[in-house]
Amino acid sequence: MYRNMSGNEWERLNSVNIGVSVEESQEFYRTWADSYNKDCEKLGYTGPKKVATRVSELFSECERENIRILDVGAGTGLVAMELKKLGFECIHALEPSESMLLEAMKAGLYKKYFKEFLTESPTTIPAGSYDIITGCGIYGDDAHVPCEALLEMIRLIKPGGYIVLATRNELVQNNETYKHLEPLMDNIETNGKWKKVSRDVFPRFNLKKDGIMWCYQVL
Template structure:
């Protein structure tokens, strides 16, 4: 049987953590060239820019780091140190080659990131809160590993946010006194050279601080 094409539609169709591991194991070697470059994928840089604008600082955890594109964008802005967490060891191997991460952590976010409580001054994510991936149920686990006043900049696919109740979950955390200063600017995921069915997709960047 011929292997299904590895592309954004395949990624959005993932239904289990094991399917995600397999897809990204197969995609890791070509992800940067066959997707990020071809699709003019600007979301990682957008997340890094907003994190810095919110006075974010290290140590930072890059959640769902993939091949390390957001880490590169943070490093370019002199944010250090940065750790990477991802479900795929193959993607993390590619991220390590970029030489911007202090450490990499293989982690299924639905189970949790295996680090002590309150170790990070910032948390970013540029591609994991989207169709077929991870929803708002992991937010308490991310708050656990963040220091008081830690800055978050989390990209959430706008259509997925509406379907999953992501914005409502963030507003509950703010109303409950867990986070403050929540803003949700909507920005482009892809640049002007993008083509195809998803080229006009947008993301909400959830920027806030832990209380």
């Protein structure tokens, strides 16, 4: 059960809830959606800007308008907001929470919306549809994006495209679910499906926590 459904915004942003169900996790976002953007601003959440900046380093300004991006766990659209400032236009959202998606829709941030979960099973989206996948803050409690969904991300990317992911560093070091993430990333590289372009640990994913960001190129 969630410890912090009615807790303060710090607890919400930095929650690590063990053993929650997908339903509980989604209920958490349903009740948070309308104040999510304001809370993130107050708490100095820099993840979306970091991800967008990393994506912008991969493409020249004149290429950006036509780059096809899928933002996984799009939430209210904070990543798209930052990408648009940098000249990216063709951004689609994949997000299971209707309430979070509604906030993104109100702001008109994405060209297309997929209301679905990303898991190890195939989504409704055809293979090789995108140049880039972004995922920011998509690893949280146990009921967020599973580690094995990396393989579905790879399926959705054109050969030569990129996957840029960021989260709180503590999650991949300590959390029972997500400590398997980096070993799986390495394993996928050993199997020749992608190659690591960068891995950065950085201060202030939000005001209290360090972040980690990976960029992989799909082969």
